[in-house]
Amino acid sequence: MPEIRIVSTRPFPGQKPGTSGLRKKVAVFAQPHYLENFVQAVFDSIGDIAGKTLVVGGDGRYHNRAAIQTILKMAAANGFGRVMVGQGGILSTPAASAVIRKYRTFGGIILSASHNPGGPTEDFGIKYNIPAGGPAPEAVTEAIHARSEAISEYRIVTAADLDLDRPGEQRLGAMTVEVFDPVADYADLMESLFDFAAIRAAFKAGFRMRFDAMHAVTGPYAVEILERRLGAPAGTVMNGVPLEDFGGGHPDPNLVHAHDLVEALSGEGAPDFGAASDGDGDRNMVLGRDFYVTPSDSLAVLAANATLCPGYKAGLKGIARSMPTSAAADRVAEKLGIPVFETPTGWKFFGTLLDAGKATLCGEESFGTGSDHVREKDGLWAVLMWLNVLAARKQSVADIVTAHWREFGRNIYSRHDYEGIDAKAADGLMEHLRGLDLKGKRLGAYGVAVNDDFAYTDPVDGSVSRKQGIRVVFDDGSRIVYRLSGTGTEGATLRVYIERFEPDPARQDIDPQAALADLIVIARDLAEIEARTGRTEPTVIT
Ligand code: VG1
Ligand code: CO
Secondary structure, X not given: OOOEEEEEOOOOOOOXXXXXXXXXXXXXXXXXXXXXXXXXXXXXHOOOOOOOEEEEXXXXXXOHHHHHHHHHHHHHHOOOXXXXXXXXXXXXXXXXXXXXXXXXXXXXXXXXXXXXXXXXOOEEEEEEEOOOOOEOOHHHHHHHHHHHOOOOEEEEEOOOOOOOOOOEEEEEOOEEEEEEOOXXXXXXXXXXXXXXXXXXXXXXXXXOEEEEOOOOOHHHHXXXXXXXXXXOOOOOEEOOOOOOOHHHOOOOOOOOOOHHHHHHOOOOOOOOEEEEEOOOOOEEEEEEOOEEEOHHHHHHHHHHHHHHOHHHOOOOOOEXXXXXXXXXXXXXXXXXXXXXXXXXOOHHHHHHHHHOOOOOEEEEOOOEEEEOOOOOOOXXXXXXXXXXXXXXXXXXXXXXXXXHHHHHOEEEEEEEEEEEEOHHHHHHHHHHHHOOOOOOOEXXXXXXXXXXXXXXXXXXXXXXXXXXXXXXXXXXXXXXXXXXXXXXXXXXXXXXXXXXXXXXXXXXXXXXXXXXXXXXXXXXXXXXXXXXXXXXXXXXXX
C-alpha cells in the first residue's frame, strides 16, 4: 500500500472560484501546495467521500496531466473508492457532466480555463461539479473558499504516476482508477437526442459544414460524431487535434478568434453551415454562409424549433437565460406559453431550474447554449441541434434566422469588452454606476424606466445572489448592462451589453453596431469609460 502523507501547508490568499471555477496563471497553479490546497479544500467541503466515485478530466491544456496525477494521489489519500479519468486526461466540460450523471458519481473535478489561452505562461483552471453534474452552486464554492483560507494540511499518497493513456483499471492504494473513453458516452447521449438519420441523409445529399475545434478539446468528439457517426466528409472538422497550447491561439469561438472558420464560411462556394467550440467544449458559435448567428438569437431559434428534434418532441417546460442575454428567447417563450427565467451570469445558476424541471433550454449571450440533458452548456449539442433543425427545415441558416426575426421581431444585440483594464479603475466605474439614480431621466433619445444592480432570488432554493450587473432599462425596452468579468486572470474586464428591439421587418437587416450606435455612445458616456479606463474603443466586440 502506498504511504499516505499528511503535508503541512499554509493558505494561499484568493482561492476564490469566480464565474466558473478557480482560474489563474499556470505559474500560480504550479507552485508547491497551491493546487493541493484547493483540492483538499474541495474534498473537505463536499461531505462524506469515503468509498465514493469521482470523475476527473480536463480540456488538455498545459499542466492538465500533471494536475490530474496530483488529484488522483490526493483522492486516494482522502478515501475515494474510484476515480474515472478520461483517457489522456481529456474530458470536455459537457462530457464530464454527462458522465457524472450517467454513472451517478459523487461529482467531478474539471480542469479548464475554457476559452483563455493555454501554455506555460497562460491560464489554468479547476472546478468541482456536484453529483447532479453541474458546477457547484455558490453555497458550495463559498464553503470551498472559506476552507482554503483556513487550511493547514492536505493528504496525498506517495506513488508512481499512473498511465492515463491505457484504458482500463489500475490500482492506487485502496482506490481504483478507471481510464475510460471520454467520447463514447457523450456521443451516445447526442445520438439519443437528435435525428442522426436525417442529418446523415443531409450530408449524403451534399450538405456541407465546417466545425472548428480550435485545437481544443472538442476535436475527438467532433470527429467521432460528425465524421464517423454522421458521415460528414473527412476534413469537416478543422483544427481537430487538441494541443496543450491550442496552437498558440485563443480557443474562443467568436468572430475575432475563430477567424479561420469565418473566412471558410464567406463567399460563394462556402459551406452551408459553420460552427466552432471553445477550449473545454461548452461554448458554440454558429454561422451560415456569410451569416453570423448571435448566441442570444441562437437560443431563441433553437427554442422555437425544438420540437423538430426527437429529444425535445414533447416541447419545452421553460427557458432560462442569463440576465445580460437578449430577450429574444422571452418572445419565443411567450408565444409557446412557457415560463422564462432570468438568472445571473454563469451556468451554475441554471442547475436548480433544470433539476426542478422548470426549464428545458438555457442560454447565455457568451456563446453558451444547453439543455436539461446535462448540467453544463454544451457546444457540440448546440451544433447538433442546429444540424437537426437545418435537416428538418431544409432552409439556409440565414433564411431561418431572418424568418424568425420577421415572426418575433429582432433583438438587436452586441457586447463590448474592455479587457485588461486597471482593476481599481474598473471597481470605481462600477461604483459610479451603482450610485446613479436615473429613473425618469432622459439619456439622448431614451427615457430611463429603471436602473438597478441585478439581484437574483433562486425560485427553487431561495438563495440570493446580489451585485450581478448594473442594468439601465429604457422605456422602449432597450437595455444597457454593465458587468465585470469573473473569469479573467489579469486586471479586470468590463463587459457592456447593449440591446434594442426592432419589430419592423423592413429595418431588421442592419449591422448591429450601426443600429445600436446611439446606445453605444450613451453606454460609454454614462460609465465614463474613457475618463476612467483610458480606453476609447473596446478590445473585443461580439
Ligand atoms: C464568462 C461569460 C459567462 C460564462 C463564463 C464561463 O464569464 O460571460 O456567460 O458563463 O464566462 O464560460 P465572465 O464572468 O467572464 O463574464 V466558460 O466557457 O469560460 O466556462
Ligand atoms: Co468554456
